[in-house]
Amino acid sequence: MSDAWLSDTRRSYDEDAPGYAQKVDGLLAEQPYLRGCLALFAETVQRNGGGPVADVGCGPGYVTRHLHDLGVDAFGIDLSPEMIAIAKRDHPDLRFEVGTMTDLALETGSVAGVLAFWSVVHVPDHAVPGVFAEFRRVLRPRGALLVGFHVGDDVEHSSEAYTGRPVSIDTYRRHPAVVEGWLRDAGFAIGATLVMRPGGDRPGAVVFATSGPASAQTDAGA
Ligand SMILES: C[S@@+](CC[C@H](N)C(=O)[O-])C[C@H]1O[C@@H](n2cnc3c(N)ncnc32)[C@H](O)[C@@H]1O
Structure with a gap:
């Protein structure tokens, strides 16, 4: 892992995995739009014949759990070994692995x-296309992708974790x-975008x- 941003991100989430897990505990219960998006995503996967779904950057695994409970064969991947340890502890029946979305x-x-x-x-922007x-x-082919992100055009640098511990992490806000x-350039067809x-x-x-031409999209919207 030669990129400093990657090792900084991993170290930061390792440092504050319990703080993050606490912060998002019960989050989906308060987020009807996100639950709706996950239900549509699950329906799209199932209408295309089902199969494994990777929750990439799964954190403590509560979204992986939600997808599993919707009938999806979901598993989680995260850069942070500490985050994966929490996901495995809280959801021992699900599969979680340490890994990076860059490879x-x-x-x-x-x-x-x-x-x-x-x-x-x-x-960072330069690494998103990869x-x-x-x-x-x-x-x-015709696989479903769902990407969630903060909207804006700036970068927030955090040097303090939720628990007050020192970290170093950048968070990029982007316009849809x-x-x-970037997704079109990578060969994706856009089904829909929801701004909350x-x-x-x-x-x-x-x-x-x-992951296919627009003509391959289902009428579920993805
Ligand atoms: C803001 S949290 C989101 C966690 C979860 N998806 C959620 O919605 O609450 C970002 C997560 O992405 C993970 N992450 C960041 N960069 C990553 C990478 N290159 N590969 C895999 N996971 C990554 C972090 O370790 C962290 O768990």
Whole structure:
């Protein structure tokens, strides 16, 4: 792992994995739009015949669990060994592995879906095309991709974790059109984009895409 941003991100989440897990505990219960997006994503995967789905940057695993409970064969991958340890502790029946989205240890064309919820937010612009190419590589034809991120056009640097411990991590806010452009360049067709809290505090967006031409999209919207 030669890139400093990657090792800084891993160290930062290792440092504060319990703090992050506590912060997001019960989060989905308060997020109807995200639950709706995950339900649509699950439906899309299932309508395409099902199969394994990688939750990339899964953190403590609660979204992997939610997908599993929706009937999806979901497993989690995360850069941070401490985060993966918490995911395994809290969801011992699910599969979690340490890994990086910049070089996924998955066979080409081996997964039916990739979920990247607020994990690409730590990838600098120059590395995003490579990450989206990696998502495209591991997805089957007509595979489903769901990417969630903060909306904006700045970078936030954090030097203090939720628990007050010193960390060093960058979080990139991006406009949906920029993310959609990178996805198209990587060979994805965009199905839909949902912007949450537009113009409000910490807006977020979710982009549904498929690893195929637009004509291959399902009417589920992804
Ligand atoms: C903001 S958290 C999001 C966690 C979870 N997806 C959620 O929605 O709560 C970002 C997660 O992405 C992981 N991450 C960051 N860069 C990564 C990379 N290159 N490969 C895999 N995981 C990464 C971090 O370790 C962290 O667990």
